[in-house]
Amino acid sequence: MSDQPTTAVDLAENVRNGSTKAVDVVDEYLARIDERDGEINAFNLVLTDQARERAAEIDEMISLGRDPGPLAGVPVALKDNLCTRGIPTTCSSKILADWKPPYDATVVTRLRDAGAIFVGKTNLDEFAMGSSTENSAFGPTKNPHDTTRVPGGSSGGSAAAVAANFAPLSFGSDTGGSIRQPAALCGVVGVKPTYGAVSRLGLVAFGSSLDQIGPFAHTVRDAAVALETISGHDPGDSTSIQQSPLNLSQALDLGVVGLRVGRITDLPKGASPDVEERLEAAFDALREAGAEIIDVEIPAFSYGLTAYYLIAPAEASSNLARFDGVRFGMRTPAPDTNSMYTATRTDGFGAEVKRRIMLGTYALSAGYYDAYYGRAQKVRRLIANDFAAAYAKADVLLTPASPTVAFELGDKNSDPLAMYLCDTYTIPSNLTGDPGMSIPFGTGEHGLPVGVQILAPALKDDVMFQTAATLERHMQNHQDQNVSGS
Incomplete structure (x- = not known):
């Protein structure tokens, strides 16, 4: 891996x-993938020929004086649950091993229109579970930092692809989460x-009231540009907010003087020292920066954890x-x-x-719906109310993104419960619909990356990015302080 990867911008x-x-x-980038992905297994499919053809098209556009867009020539990896027309979209499941969608996800269309070049479909936990x-x-x-350890999930292939500098x-x-x-x-921005x-049009659904698509990047600015590119109203998605694309880049240099940053005093225990x-x-x-x-x-x-593991399986x-x-x-055949x-379902689906x-079918079944699914939705409302009260006092909140470094x-x-506990700090914002992001903030045990999570109220994604950019600048200026417990 290069110590200083070229930014997308x-x-x-x-x-x-x-x-x-x-x-x-x-x-x-294809040479890097060819050299190391046999070890990492970030990709389910590498689109070598298509990527080279698209790159030639981009160069031709530029030679004719046309602007391909803000992501011109940028190699991009797509999680293999985002529909790509005529290209296998498997969700890392046997049941969809040969399925080729007849259409592109909206985010795929927007990325292509911005000049991006798709280099492959990335591995994931089956159906993102x-x-x-x-x-x-x-x-x-x-x-990529230690191949005896997991990259996290379910978007582990996408995270590993950026961390290994494959895209x-x-x-x-x-x-x-x-x-x-x-x-x-x-150790990347997510x-x-x-x-x-x-x-969400063209995202193979797991939990429709919870799912959201977002970028991985090396820098906060790259993530901002990527998210600006794919955001904005889509009439094909009934849950799409009727607003223009997010404006995030303008917030990156504002600093945090006077910003109120919330420390959650009753945050669930479980994070490692x-x-x-x-x-x-x-x-x-x-x-120190003025917040x-x-x-x-x-x-x-x-x-959050208990409500989520009733609502998400039900959906x-x-x-x-x-x-x-x-x-x-x-x-x-039968x-x-x-x-x-x-x-078909016995052979096609994995154990998780x-x-x-x-779990979901049981929670939705007659006689149990009110006791489980209905009650979980009431708890979801309580969580949203509590976050709203916290955001009345603070502009953003800070928590761990993961309780530990990579295991x-x-x-x-x-132990499924031990695995589920990995999402303790990320799940609540999916239940509330609020934005959240993880940025790399030094290293912990065994010299492995640690991420800090920034949470913000709905549609305050710009304030979240404003905070993230300040933390990123701090890390760039204090590299000597970024190692602990290694």
């Missing part, structure tokens, strides 16, 4: 002004925007009902229709997906 500028050819850029990218029909993804930008989905947790474990700020130390360092950095640190309470924060049970051997994907449904479908492959596979 700089790369696009060099391609647009003609000082760099898009074909050369693509060849450089997991926190380690070990629940994949394509095998686990490894953490300057990648995109994932975040249903309970699936962008922010792997971003923390891989963003879950406000729910509805980015179209090295992670807590980096969180405290982040509070100190913001205080005011304010104590807030969110009593319902600790209920998954409904969404995954369509994968039945008739309409999509593989089919296992003597009659009902037997075929059972055989089956576990969540059963070893196989460490939590036999």
Whole structure:
């Protein structure tokens, strides 16, 4: 890995002004993928020929004096649950192993229109259900910093692709922390925007009221430009907010003087000492930069995990009902229709997906709906109310993104609850619909990356980025302070 990867913003500028050819850029990144992805397994599919053809088109546009867009020539990796027309979209599941969508996701269209070049589809926990990218029909993804460890999940392939410098930008989905947790474990920037700020059209659904698409990047500015590119109203998505694209770049240089940063005093315990130390360092950095640190309470924060693991499986049970051997994907032959449904879903889904479908189906079943799903939705409202009260006092909140640094492959596979606890700090903002992001903030145990999570109220994504840029500048100016417990 290069110590100083080229930023997407700089790369696009060099391609647009003609000082760099898009074909050369693509060849450089494809060579890195070819050299190391056999070890990392970030990609389910590498789009070598398509990427080179697209790069030639970009160079041709520039030679004719046309501007390809703000991401001109930038290699981009896409999580393999984002629909790509005519290109396999598997969700890392056997049941969709050969499925080629007839249309592109809205974010894919917007990225292409901005000049991006797709280099591949990245690995994930099957149907985005997991926190380690070990629940994949394509095998686990490894953490580029230590290949004996997980990259996080479910967007582990996308996080690893950026961390290994296989692409300057990648995109994932975040249903309970699936962008922010792997971003923390891989030492990159990862963003879950406000729910509805980015179209979900063409994202294979896991939990429709929770899912949101967002970027991974090396820098806060790159993440800002990427999110500006894919955001904005989409009439094809009924949950899309009717507003123009997010304006984030203008906030990056504003600083945090007078900004109120909330410290959650009743935050659930469980973060390791090295992670807590980096969180405290982040509070100190913001205080030094002129922010005011304010104590807030969110009593319902600790209920997030239990509410989520009723709501998300219930929505998954409904969404995954369509994968039945008739309409999509593989089919296992059987003597009659009902037997075929059972055989197809038994063969096609992995253990974690089956576990969540059963949990969700039970929570929605007659006689249990009110006791489980209905009650979880009431708890969701309590969580939203508590966050709203906290945001009345603070402009942003700071928490860990992950309770620990990257853990070893196989460490939590036999204990689903231990795996679910990885999402303790990220889940609440999916339940509320508020934005959240993880930025790398030094290292912890074994010299592995630690991420700090910044949370903000809905549609205050710009203030979240304003805070992130300040923390990033602090890290750039204090590299000697970024190692603890290694």
